Amino acid sequence: MRATLRWAHSDLRTHRGEALFMVLATAGIVGSLLLATALFGYATNPWQRIFTQSHGAHVWIHTARDADAAKLAGLGGVESVAGPYATEAATLTSRGTRASVELRGTPRAPSVGRPLITSGRWLTPAQPDGVVLESRLARALLAEPGDLLTVAGTARTLTVVGIADSAEPRYSPGEQPGLVWALPSAVRDPGGQVTGLRLTDPEDTDYAVQRSVTVLGAGAVSEVSTWKQARAEAQGDNRLLGQVLGLFGLGALVAAGFAVHGAIGTRIRGHLRDISVLKAIGFTPGQVVRIFLLQHVAYALLGALAAATLTQGLGSRIPGRLGDAVGVWQGLPGHTVVLFTVPVGAVLFIAATTWLAAWRAGRVPPVPVARSAAPAGGRLTGVARGALGLRLPPALVLGWHNAFTRRTRALATVARLALPLLLIVVAMSAWTTIDRFHSRPQEVGLAGALTVRPDGDLGDTAARSLLERDPQVADAYPGVEVAALVPGQTATIALRGLGTREAPYPFAVAEGRPARGPDEAVAGQGLLDLLDVRVGDWVRMTVGDQPQILHIVGRSIEPENAGRVISTSLDTLRENDPHLRPTLYQLRLRPGADPHEVADELAEAARGHVDVHPVTNPADGLSPLRGVVVGLIAVLALIGIVELLSAIGGTVREGERDLLALKAIGLSPRQITAITVTATACTALAAVGVGTALGIPLAHWLIDAQGRSSGIGAGLAQGPSPVLLLLFGAAAVLGAAALAALPAARAARRRLADTLSAVA
Incomplete structure (x- = not known):
């Protein structure tokens, strides 16, 4: 045991940065999972408690x-x-x-x-x-x-x-x-x-x-x-926040497990002689495995304990909804069990991936195997030789060659690094989608910024004149919204007549086409799911004792009423009831107009005869998600740094055998450093390409799936702009190169005697 502790202590001193990042990443992962659990409990428990205590009606x-x-x-x-x-x-x-x-x-x-x-x-x-x-x-x-x-x-x-x-x-x-x-x-x-x-x-x-x-x-x-x-x-956006945190927490946990597996694998390859010596002096394979296992489980345990302690002690002080959620969750009966099982589950998962990698160390023979005389990077490919013939900088050519010459190992490294980058792209897409609700609300079913409901003392003509006089009002669409019974009479939906055939309301149609003709309508995803119909079907509903038959020609994005809305023109509803009069107006404002200021002006001009309020934007309730996204990106970046440090360490160790040859052909220490930096940058560039290529469609699928399940419907997803993706990729590649610069420079300036002992 004493020798095991001395080995672990020596390895910790050598790899302090990796140990710190591993502890921080584990703390972030466990914290995300605990906050997700708190949000799920917060979303369900308050309503359930009220329903139970009030003996609620179903x-x-x-x-x-x-x-x-x-x-x-x-x-x-x-x-x-x-x-x-x-x-x-x-x-x-x-x-x-x-x-x-x-x-x-x-x-x-x-x-x-x-x-x-x-x-x-x-x-x-x-x-x-x-x-x-x-x-x-x-x-x-x-x-x-x-x-x-x-x-x-x-x-x-x-x-x-x-x-x-x-x-x-x-x-x-x-x-x-x-x-x-x-x-x-x-x-x-x-x-x-x-x-x-x-x-x-x-x-x-x-x-x-x-x-x-x-x-x-x-x-x-x-x-x-x-x-x-x-x-x-009642659950509202809290459940969505919990789902986002839980999804990214689990994804980050998997990425962390792969990062630990890669780090241990790289370390084993760099310590083959030391492991052989340990076995030669009496260490059993099981003891060698336990060295690596206990060391990395200790890192994970320290991070998990820190996350659980901070969540329990300071979680309720987080500003906004997250703090409220943690406060409510701490009062629930199963809180203590979850506070124990989530960190333990995360540590056990990391321990499992650690054991798989450490098992290879137990198989290292006690007698060191003679190393091949072939260069570590392998023979130069025809492409590399051709690039050198074109007088491209040798450092760039050899760096690219070293990055991808061992295909299996290179692909594994790129895959491990691409996973956290992929999740970062998904998080950026979630942020961009939320911004879309605010910057382009007309694309997500929020063309009207204000809803005006005149009282019975204000006639249609007077109400329309009042609205059209305001210079900040671009369009005023008359409308009616009533509750209708669905076929089978098992629920009510919202039947809405907005706009006229001459001035149709600009619905955000994600599938099919807008409703233009008689009896044509567009419906939300929630209504299509409720009635089990699709675009092109006819539906019959009942308003009072009067039937209404409509042809669904399009699916609109409907943020209201869980998507259980069917919308047509006011003219179509008037065909059944010629005396129907507008009960509300949806106002589209001119660019730059403040909805709250316009609402106050209209209410003052109407002298209390209208009820004006801004249209509810679903993204307003998701404001805590911005802070969540930033925190998740930080956790995923830590995991990526752990993987990069492992890849850099492996590249530096494998380049030690080529150091003498590179110096012999006249390369300076700066050029030798550039080889390692280029190899790391090429690996990061490949991972960015894979992460972006897979992350964008995955983000669209996840966001659209959430939109369908909530009733709003697919078509909400908005990926990051090309400029933002370019900046993200550049930051990842330049950051990887900067991380590799210092260890590569130290290795390039090693003494020849040290190099001879390393390759002996």
């Missing part, structure tokens, strides 16, 4: 006011029912902000779908105008218990008595109205009612919806929401 069905919703309690598979509760659509204003809400008349605290009070109290008959706000709605209105809210268009005021969490779909401007619980007396103009169903088997949700619509009649049902939709919306 289905919420909005119906007409006169529908006999009491029949739903007798359906098979229904465990309990909430409601029916009378509802009223309204717009509340507070401190200069507005929000569309659903007032829900709730006589007492429900047992199913019970709001969880976070501040304030529940409703009491002593305060008939009191309301309880859903927490996200309260944040949007900047409201707290005790504040007064005004119902837009009236003199009515409501007093906030409490704020509560709910497992139902949360408030989203322009998409989902906020939920407000009130006493039945406060719901003065009910336009419908809502009923919640808690099922004995949550997986029977679709069947329960279908049975409910059959019992009540399709014309009585206006909207259906399920627990699966609410869960997916």
Whole structure:
């Protein structure tokens, strides 16, 4: 054991840089995997906790006011029912902000779908105008218990008595109205009612919806929401961040394993005589293997412990969503188990790759094998001889020759180095795709920057005139958005009519063509998956008791409503209902216009008769991904440096046998140094080419696969610009050359006696 420790200590002193980079790379990998686990727990647990504690309903069905919703309690598979509760659509204003809400008349605290009070109290008959706000709605209105809210268009005021969490779909401007619980007396103009169903088997949700619509009649049902939709919306971007971190963490772990394998293999080739001596003095093959295994497992263990300690101690202090995720994750029951298993799994994987490489050291014979008299670089190829004949610099020719003369070893080195570079290209593509949402939103289904919803007191002509007068508004597209029942009556989708045939809305069509003719429409990926249809099919849906049949001629990129949107022109919807009037306007602004400033100007000019809000950009919730990408690139760069240092060490050792011959033919130490630097640069250049060639299509596939799974659809991926790729490749090659310069210069200036002893 003492000899083993002395050998390990000596090797550590010789390769301090590789040891440091290995520890840092392992720490980054384990940290990424732990943060990914935290984000997955953060994405799922808060909603699941609220749903469980509130005894949430699996289905919420909005119906007409006169529908006999009491029949739903007798359906098979229904465990309990909430409601029916009378509802009223309204717009509340507070401190200069507005929000569309659903007032829900709730006589007492429900047992199913019970709001969880976070501040304030529940409703009491002593305060008939009191309301309880859903927490996200309260944040949007900047409201707290005790504040007064005004119902837009009236003199009515409501007093906030409490704020509560709910497992139902949360408030989203322009998409989902906020939920407000009130006493039945406060719901003065009910336009419908809502009923919640808690099922004995949550997986029977679709069947329960279908049975409910059959019992009540399709014309009585206006909207259906399920627990699966609410869960997916609550998880949102956190799950995507977790997937990105997990994917890159696993990829980096594999790259690190290959880098360790290559480093040990290179070190074994450079220490064949020393290993033979160890065996000659009594070391067994198992002891030789354990020398390398324990040494590199110690590096991995140190990095894993550092990552686990930092994540546990400082993770919750990370600014933004990552810190919140770690804080929530640390309170989960399985947190301690994960904090132990993830680092242990990473260390075991690195140990497995280390053992495979160290096993070769155990097979080294105890008597050194005489080295071949052939030059280490092998005979010059015809191409190399021709290049020398053209009087190209010998250092460049011999460096290129040394890099690729041993094809198997060279290909393995290029493959190991290309893996982290490939993952860096994928990370850069993710960054560029996020930038595309902000720089060219019209290409990702966000042509409209503002959504304007006029109230009933402002006519169509007045509303359009108001919008067209603003010099910063380029186009105003009238539209209608309603909930429609899908075939089979198992869910509701968003049916949208935007623009006219004379002025069509510029949908971002990723497949097929835009909708131009009568009954033509474009649909999001989420709707195509839900209905199991494709471009070219006809679909039938029900709006109230009125059927609507549309021909899907294209697939549009739909960031809203998980892609469960079918869009046509307003003229097509008017063919079924000639009296249909626009309920909203999508505004396309002129270049350079600030959406928030335009929204304030329009709201002030309309004197409170319009509700204006910017269109939600999905990339806004992915801002933490930028910091994640930077961190991942740093970890992958460390892994690449480990591989480069191994390759450089191998090139320097193998060049020692040629040193005498190179000096004998008149090459200076600077030229000999250039040979090693050129060989390293050529290897890095080949790895950059492979990593870029494979990374770009892999990034497109991964991003498009994520787009399809989220319902937005494929067609989002945007690769880095050629200039950025060129800079990336140049940085990688120049960095590799700079790393090789110092060890190559030291080797070129070695004394002849040292060189003779090395090749003896």
